[in-house]
Amino acid sequence: MTNETPAGDGAEEILAVNDITVTYRRPGRSLLTAVDGVSLSLRRSEVLGLVGESGCGKSTTARAVCGLEPLTSGSVLFNGEPVSPLSMKRRPKHLLGIQMVFQNPYASLNPRRRIGSQIEDGLGLNRQRDAWNVNELLEKVGLHPSDRDKYPHQFSGGQRQRIAIARAIGTGPDLLIGDEPIASLDASLQQRVAALMRDLAIQAGSGLLFISHDLAIVRTIADRVAVMNRGIIEEEGPVDTVWRHPTSAYARRLLAAIPVADGLGKLPGLPTRRQN
Amino acid sequence: MSLEQGLTRPRFRLPATLRNPMAVVGASIILLWILVAAVISHIWPVDPLAQNFDRLLPPGAAHWFGTDQLGRDVLSRTLAGSQTSLPLSLLLVVCAMILGGSLGAIAGYFGKAIDETIMRIADLVFAFPTIILAMVIAAALGPSLTNAVIAMLIVSWPSYARVMRSLVIGARGSEYVIAGRLMGSGAFTSLWRDILPNVLAPLLVLATLDVGTAILLLSGLSFLGLGAVPPTPDWGAMVSDGVQQFSSWWIAVFPGLAILSVVLAFNFLGDAWRDSLDPRTADAVQGRAI
Amino acid sequence: MAGINASAAPATVSPGLSIRGLRLEIRNGKSIKTILKGIDVEVPAGRITGLAGESGSGKTMTAMAVCGLLPDGSVTSGDAIFEGQNLLDLSPRRMNALRGRKISMIFQDPTASLHPMISIGGQLTDHMRHHMKYGKAEAHHRAVELLTMVEVPRPEEALRKFPHQFSGGQLQRIAIAIALACNPSVLLADEPTTALDVTVQAGVLRLLRRLCDDLGIAILLVTHDLGVMSALADTIAVMRNGEVVETGNRFQVITSPKHPYTKALIDALPTHEAIMVDDDDE
């Protein structure tokens, strides 16, 4: 857990998403291509933000990386091995290193089990047996060890999301995916929970794929960011480059539309000359 | 903002249910009838099968509920009727719940061909009105209480399967179940540990309400002569006797009241329980009705 | 919280809305929950007044109390003065005559606040015909005018369609058109852009600003999003636990908050330093 290698060219690549396409058949309608030829890669101790608006395919991409969504074409390699779709069988061992934190804090924990035992489930997967214990994990995410005997409904949304993060980190994942993990939280919590996720992922030496619609927050925690729109990646690069000098029209429009809390009463813009 | 109200899982809360006066009335009547079926009817001094020459006597001091066309005591027959109706209905509901619940859970969780097969069979059962199908099956099997119960089992499992299936499908996609799968739990663990405990309450409510329906159905079949075989005291068959002996109202009225009271009791209990699980009513401050 | 209110803009005499000492309790059996503990907010005409705060702070309830749509068992006290009358004292009948006519409302999720089985035309005209006694043709004419105003393309066609045939942004524009149908003086906007994507939100924010400026409506903007607040509101009242902790003009509240809670809210936001919108560099 002291593996704090900074993301650099030397770090091993844990995830390679190669030109994947995910297509749905909508009953009585045309085919919907939710993800259309997306490629991504992620190294250990690196944070990749995947940003886009609703329906752009970012969550589908995340689910495809976990094997929750069957691929129409392309491949996902995790530690060099292909990710197989999750079937009715147990998930193969080598895939247990991919864990996910979901959007809805009210549904991400089993309401009828104590949180301590849910976190223990995660610890059971950790290859380094004594890397963490429940109490430590709870403290890491700002909860008290005595909370382990409580049930999910006794916590607020933000706290539940921290518990879900603790459970995922406890497994000692190589790849942690956050699927809009902060979207349902109060604004004042979003930044903190996102930062917590980054810190814990880096500390555990795993890569973090952070899905969000909020570029402003992703910017503060990600090393690289990919901007997605209508199933394709419009732009990808180091976060500061994308933030300061977006090259794609869509990324510019997205950036311009973010209302800034500067007290100036500036209405978020819609670039006037997108035609070129 | 409204997330919390919408997604708080219904919790198993029988005590809260029992604070409802309707539930208390229902539970008391059920307990009373269980006592009658298990104890009182067995030690009742008058034999429900004993015939005497005082036929079709109206209710009076000797026979509080009167006598039937064979001179049998209507009161002791009504009490004895609980020995068949209650245990058979409860047994039936338990069997239907286990059978239908398991099939529904399997269909909902595994989906695809298994789901299609199970649910098309269920649809087929639903294509018939209940009593008609039960009547058709019982008639083919021949009249007896056992066959009536088999017929009822065939017609009643699909409703559990449907409810269970939709509950499981709802829960299957929920994030804690997926999180469990991602952590490597197999299908069985996932169903047993993550899904079942969270969907059991509505199924049990359905079962409670269904005991009433089962009693109505069983007595209906007996009324048609497809259930209890004479001389077994049975409420539905007794009402049927009353159709023949039209002017002797007491033959039919008392067993009918017995059916009504048990069914109503189970419905009161089940309805109050359902109410306590319902987020709309549990959370009374939601917006004024118009 | 009167001390903090000192910096609030002076109450205008125009047909705005003035909320003073608004208290709200919800009684359910024997339990009494105090939701609002004396709210003071001025909502002057031609300006956008923001009501900020996190979930559970009572900001939505403040708006609902003003238009008299509160849950069962609600007890209010204080004043909500509109056109010289206290809205809180009005009979349900008179309040109903004002609702949708002089005081109207838009909600968070337009896919939920429009009836899925009634055509856009139906939902856009039924209250006009009730409040303004418009005939069929008159109402239709006004509906087309309204949809044009909120920039819904092909208004005639849109009137015949149903909500599921529109995107969320279009639906919110339609909801705004419905709210504006009877020329209201006050518009209560409850998280009007929270359910929308940012690029769609930008358009709706601009629309609200333009309507406020052009029509001189008093808008009460309820939102948790300080970015939206900063873009749109002229004055901001920050709420916590049923109280207004700070009121002031937009720039002052956001750049130099006086109350520690406001400060904490603003500090929790990601910084936007150096946001570059290379609008004009080609």
Added chain:
Amino acid sequence: MPESSNSGGQARPAKATARGHHPLARYLATRLGLSVLLVFGVTLVTFVLTNLVPADPVQAALGEQAAADPQIVAQFRKQAGLDQPLPVQYVNYLGRLLTGNLGTSNQTRLPVSQEIAKAFPATAELALVAILISIVIGVALGLWAALRRRRAADHVIRAVSLVGLSIPTFWLALLMYYIFFFKLRIFPGSGRLSPTAIAPPHVTGLYTVDSLLAGQLDNFADALSHLILPALVLALYTVGLLTRFSRSSVLDVLNQDFVKAAKAKGLPARVVVTRYVLRGALVPIITIVGLAFGSLLSGTVLVEKVFAWHGIGEYAFTAATKLDLPAVMGVGLVVGIVYIGINFLVDVLYGVIDPRVRIQ
């Protein structure tokens, strides 16, 4: 161009029509296909129950005496095609059904189809009146209870509807007949018409309709007065059912944002209820009406006998008590198909009412 961001939404409907057909037509075709499939399923069930389940179908058909004679049995088996493989037997069975042959009653020795055809209008009349009563009373009570939830009216309506769901129909029929005819003489007794009346000329087979068509007002009054009591008894259970379901459907709708929005528009309560609430609750209510029809058809078996109402129910009752297997199966088949037809109608209504089904 501030609109540019929203134009994406407009692309949706255009894409949806890529596959051609009108969405409503496609929807109806799917539902019709499912219904036809179910009808086949129903014939399969009755086939299995008639030919396979009875311990000895030959004895069931011939009676004990004839079944003792091996020659008669062999001849019967051959005649009835029982010596052929099962799939062939099923195809033969289907062929007979298609020509309207439902077999011969063991009791009356008459074709079952003929007897059912004779009894059908009587049951249709009873069931239609009962469902009308149920819809009017059930939906009204359910709406009222939902609008007054947690108050006295709600509790009373709830208790009443639960009683309705708990009363054994056959017992209630007997009780009502005893009280209102035998004791009080308020309603006429058994049958569809008074013994002295002559049935109106046959058009629909529904006496109330036929007598009106023929302009026979006394006959209409007579038929109606005979109809009321059994229809009310039959309707009680479905009234309870519809009340409970309408209440919960209306409660669901009341919690929707669009109702809050309609109130915020200042529409009068009456308009909000009829235009917004009821319309929103219509689809689930129609679904339940379809189901309620099923329990009505079941109920006729238990009610008609008591009122000597010569319909399918009475026929089924007699057949069941006499163990007349072909007759019982015939009733099962016909009622099953009628019920499938009703549920198909419900699906059609769905498509007509809900624009989300009608237009994509």
